[in-house]
Amino acid sequence: MVEPTPQDSIMLLQEYAPEGSLHDLLDDQPRVPDELILIEMFSQISDAMNYLAHNRVIHGDLACRNILVFRFNKYKPVDNLVKLTDFGLTRHSSIYVSVNNESTVNDCIPLRYASPELIQHNERSEKSDIFSMGVTMWEAFSKATIPWSNIETDREICQRVTSGETLSKPITCSDETWTVILTTMSLNAQERPTFSQLRRSLTRLQYQLENSIRSHVELMDKFQQVLQVDMNQVVVGIAVEQTLVTLSGLNIDQTGATFRRIPNTHVTVFRLRIPDDNDLKTFTEYYGERFKNLIIQYVREPTTEWTLTTLNLSYNRIGDVGAKYMADVLQNNTTLVKLMLGNQHKENSIGDSGIQYLANA
Template identity: 85%
Template structure:
């Protein structure tokens, strides 16, 4: 019988839970659509380097059964787990800011389950059932929440979530020697716009959209379609229908991220899809500026507030094309009613991808023609 390691339910190509697992010639299991595309591009095995054949792919029923068992086990306990019974967390946090801490976590009762982390938030309580948070996270570009961990310390909540191998988009960009190709970032923006449209449809306001709250599961600086990002930390605003503040002190619910905030959020604490859209524009600026802090030349929040509420916006990043900047400008229009919805932004980004791909293709063809005309 095959022995499964802790992440045996995760496809090595997609870094996601299997949906349709198939076994290849190299003895490894892959997500069917991913390995088919991989082989069609004439790549050798990503594990052994040997040649792979489409005709030899066969269903892996053992992995499929493990996936079904795992999903059923989550439903059986109503997405609620007990600390040190179902899951254990490491003593020290790997990340801590304000009232949020992230810990590495390990399943105890589900040894074949995927890698996970534990997110602890102080100063909030859940207003909705754990199943609501879990179902909301089923979108392909929203970080998956497996459930709530109990018992939680007073006035806090602990969520069990999937692990992002590449960390946050902010940290990834900060580690790069240069800004990734624009088409790579636009693919990421498109994925996040899709996730935000889903949240808006479910009447959930994010409230803290920024590169630090975009997690990277796959990064390929050469192929846009090989990148995968997911949204995290949504629903933590004072207007949230998911979590509520439990005291009058400063909590994660009450903090306005000034450097990403819209004029109406600063002036009237008015949170909506359109204020999230303004933050999306700032987030795109941040990514195209290689994780530069917005308004980094200004020290005080007071001055930033004065500038934003007077209609001033961030300047165009050096590595941003005019075509992309025109799309970003629509997200930061002063009048909130004139900003697009996230569904509209998703369509604009799709058109932009097509436009830039054609420009790139034309440029390559022009250079090739020019080189052929040069004397030998």
């Protein structure tokens, strides 16, 4: 029920958002949603902001608190729906500061989301909104953390932002996505993308991530098959320890589909992840933050097409515990003919006891 108001009052009727604001939703989640989920949301907001820019409207208050969530599905990106709200209407929060513009009329700016030119000269444009979009994306990847939350004084925030200092990369954000976000927070407004350009960059990221996930799923399935064991029994210790195992020696024609390349090398690595009691949802929720870039959705299909003939453990970090689990797995393998553990130039972390486990296998 709406309280009675004087007849000359102006009321704003808004569409009801069942999930509340993006800030509140993120704050209530046990962990940050998958990267593809957030990128889908960012894409929708970029479309909305591009529409405003095309109509020469400046939002001026872009932040997670002003993004309303109408549908949220943490497993299917396309099932999510977000919309913009509060076009400069909210002014009661402590994140706002008063400034005097040239007309000496008091105005308020969301300081922790503000661009350098907005702080210094009160200049508002699509590019100042783009800067706020970058901070908003940082906020989402940081699970609704207030930007510059470790800084208490407005003066220090102003000094840092106007000197070109940027927020630190969230651990839940990939390097590729962070590169795009950094372009939105450039000190020089002209170097920032438009919302139309940002939308295209986000689309490319979506395409890359979706292809990467499909490749990872295929590779995980093949990795399961070549070891001839059930994934629920493979190298649990390695998964818990978040250890990387190189797959460059596997006899699989999928080297481009491996999880990640070790920087400045040609060595590809893959994270072993084991579902908990066959419950993929439980597993991804529990391990999601530590294994954020890979979603397991595999289907077991018996096949004899893939066989393991060579296993390269050079550069690995599985240690003696991981070697024991690996040895248990290899005892069931009948096709392995070459096991490479490296040399003085290709070290691994397997000690004498780990070597003994592998030798016995």
